[in-house]
Amino acid sequence: QVQLVESGGGLVQAGDSLRLSCAHSGRTFSDYAMGWFRQAPGKEREFIAAISSSARNTQYTDSVKGRFTISRDNAKNTVYLQMSSLKPEDTAVYYCAARYSRANYPGQSGYTYWGQGTQVTVSS
DSSP: OOEEEEEOOEEEETTOOEEEEEEEESSOGGGOEEEEEEEOTTSOOEEEEEEOTTSSOEEEOGGGTTTEEEEEETTTTEEEEEEOSOOGGGOEEEEEEEESSSSOOOSGGGOOEEOOOEEEEEEO
16 A cells, blocks of 8 residues: 655745655555646646656646646655746645556546645735
């Protein structure tokens, strides 16, 4: 069983930066591609970014391209989401997810394990 624990959320102002972390445990981290998703109040959970197990491949949803960067440290069993130029519309609960595959994937259905989420609030 895989456990995922997100951290790093908080309240920031528009234009600020924030880095989210997701600690992976229970299985070999380097066997899993990872993704970040978010859910804003009243909206469905949406894909943000994904990274392959080797970190060679990444993909992003259009709304965060150029502002967010996904990365991972397989030695620390951790995936990160560096967020910059934050906007009020980035306010959401952010979730990390893991899939037992080398390949990154942009859909929720591809992921088996999910963290509990961390709140990010961006004030204007």
